[in-house]
Amino acid sequence: MAIKKSWLDKLNEKKESKIKRIDIDFADIPAGSTMFIATPKLIDSYIKEIEIGKHLDIKTLRKDLALAHNADYTCPVTTGIFLRIVAEANYEKLLQGEDIEQITPFWRVIEPNSPLAKKLTFGQDFLLQKIEKESANCKN
Numbered sequence: 001m002a003i004k005k006s007w008l009d010k011l012n013e014k015k016e017s018k019i020k021r022i023d024i025d026f027a028d029i030p031a032g033s034t035m036f037i038a039t040p041k042l043i044d045s046y047i048k049e050i051e052i053g054k055h056l057d058i059k060t061l062r063k064d065l066a067l068a069h070n071a072d073y074t075c076p077v078t079t080g081i082f083l084r085i086v087a088e089a090n091y092e093k094l095l096q097g098e099d100i101e102q103i104t105p106f107w108r109v110i111e112p113n114s115p116l117a118k119k120l121t122f123g124q125d126f127l128l129q130k131i132e133k134e135s136a137n138c139k140n
Contacts, residue, residue, distance in 0.1 A: 007088035015039040019071050029073045036071035040082040040089075047086060050108045053138030055131065058083065061109055080116055083109065091122050107131055 005013075018037050025031050046065065050056060061083075062074035087106040094103055107130040110117050117124045 007085060007092050010085045011040045011044065011089035013040070015041070017042055017069065019069065027076045029076075033072040034070075036066050036069045036074045037078050038065055038069075038074060038082060040085040043079065043082045044086045044090075044104050047104050047106055047109055050105065052105075053134050055108050057111070058109060058114075084116060084119060087120055088122075091120075091126070105130070105134075107134075 017039050020035050020037065022029050022031055022033050022035050026035070029035055042065065043061070046061060058076075058079060062076065062079055065074040065079075066072060083106070086104055087110060090103040090106055094100060107127045110120075110127055112124045112127040112131065117127055120127075
């Protein structure tokens, strides 16, 4: 029986991003468009660049990644999957004793009431606490 990969294993897997031309309408992407498929590491790197106290939605993340990689859109399905991998892997780092300042601030992208937040193993309260704490610190 295969050993189940940890979230950190999934984050650190060697994956290549790619661009595909979409033949039929897919989610919010019209047929004929180019769709960027990111990697968990690319999404992790993107989130690390978001300033303290800033919050971006997933649509902005997708738009920025598409522009940066010369595509019309970024895949919404893989983006959601990879964003969960980023969140869970960085929460694992926290549980392993990594300082909160050293992990990727995934709470700056994941909305606490989103379907994705409800799937997280650590729950929505963590997201709410981090967002509130950063908001309070930015007001000082």
